[in-house]
Amino acid sequence: MLVGGAGTAKTSIILMYSSKFDKESMLFKRVNFSSATTPYNYQETIENELEKKQGKTYQPPRGKRMTVFIDDASMPFINDWNDQITLEIARQLIELKGMYFLDKDNRGNFRNIENLQFIGAMNHPGGGRNDIPNRMKRHFFSLNMPAPSTRSIENIYGRILDVLFNPKKYGDEGIRSTKGLLVESTIALWDQVKRRLLPTPAKFHYVFNMRELSRVFQGICTVVQKPEYRVLHDCTKLKEKMPPALFLAALWRHECTRVFEDKLISEPDKKVFHDLMDRTTKDKFRDLSPEDETLLTELQFCDFMREDKFDDYGDLVEPAPFVYEAVPDRDFVRAIVNKKLD
Numbered sequence: 001m002l003v004g005g006a007g008t009a010k011t012s013i014i015l016m017y018s019s020k021f022d023k024e025s026m027l028f029k030r031v032n033f034s035s036a037t038t039p040y041n042y043q044e045t046i047e048n049e050l051e052k053k054q055g056k057t058y059q060p061p062r063g064k065r066m067t068v069f070i071d072d073a074s075m076p077f078i079n080d081w082n083d084q085i086t087l088e089i090a091r092q093l094i095e096l097k098g099m100y101f102l103d104k105d106n107r108g109n110f111r112n113i114e115n116l117q118f119i120g121a122m123n124h125p126g127g128g129r130n131d132i133p134n135r136m137k138r139h140f141f142s143l144n145m146p147a148p149s150t151r152s153i154e155n156i157y158g159r160i161l162d163v164l165f166n167p168k169k170y171g172d173e174g175i176r177s178t179k180g181l182l183v184e185s186t187i188a189l190w191d192q193v194k195r196r197l198l199p200t201p202a203k204f205h206y207v208f209n210m211r212e213l214s215r216v217f218q219g220i221c222t223v224v225q226k227p228e229y230r231v232l233h234d235c236t237k238l239k240e241k242m243p244p245a246l247f248l249a250a251l252w253r254h255e256c257t258r259v260f261e262d263k264l265i266s267e268p269d270k271k272v273f274h275d276l277m278d279r280t281t282k283d284k285f286r287d288l289s290p291e292d293e294t295l296l297t298e299l300q301f302c303d304f305m306r307e308d309k310f311d312d313y314g315d316l317v318e319p320a321p322f323v324y325e326a327v328p329d330r331d332f333v334r335a336i337v338n339k340k341l342d
Helices: 010-018 039-047 085-096 150-164 173-196 210-224 244-259 267-284 330-341
Strands: 002-004 026-032 051-054 057-059 065-071 098-100 110-113 116-122 143-145 316-318
Touching: 002 010, 010 065, 010 116, 026 039, 039 085, 039 098, 085 098, 150 173, 150 210, 173 210, 173 244, 173 267, 210 244, 244 267
Parallel strands: 002 116, 002 143, 026 065, 057 110, 065 116
Antiparallel strands: 051 057, 098 110
């Protein structure tokens, strides 16, 4: 059982591990638990993977073994008696190596199930997140999954940006020198946000983990990885051209707003975030411009501003490419959206 916070790669590790199975002898079944998963759902999912061997004994097809991956094992609903009934049937299958028939003819008879083994993943309990019963826990060897260190995160995203800011693609030294600032500033802002904006019962979704980091870099990479559209060099669609390095800083601010601020549900929280982002921008990007007004430029981006190309007969020649680029102003986008609606 891998136990760790969201975004600590629990599922990814298990999927990578299972990808090395010998497919001639091992099957893999992933079962995602949620608060709506019932015992019947679980039993039906397992039974669909089995075939009859003899009598009341069942096993995976062709005599293979099967690894069952129970993802988000702590998610099932806790009833009025503090039981997670979905976990009880999962425990029954592990402990007794079988389940009871549900069909009318055999109801109440025990079905033996062979050649199954189990892996699980769950969040750390506490802070509004469920634990799992000790009756279930005792069947697993638990491994804690810590979040990666700051240095590891810098290495991960630094390598990605090294590839994207390739000198062959971007000869401008100013653009390439910005990649280190993007990594440093994103990690610094992420660290401050998760320490200041903590989850509460009313704001239980204020969880900022590795996924938020990846979404910020995903937006940046969407612009950087397509140099053929010259979005960075020409700052396409903008009324006033910007130096590419400052344009990247504005892109970074937009992505952080899109990822972090969109989770926030009150104006005071949004002000806290903006203050943190403005301070980080001034600290990290000060070498790009001494003027605060230039550094704190607010841009918005979308990927639907290009138009389809038609020939003289009205036939579509080339569909519009999805180019993630800066929006000149709200009115420009509003006109495009209304046109698409029409």
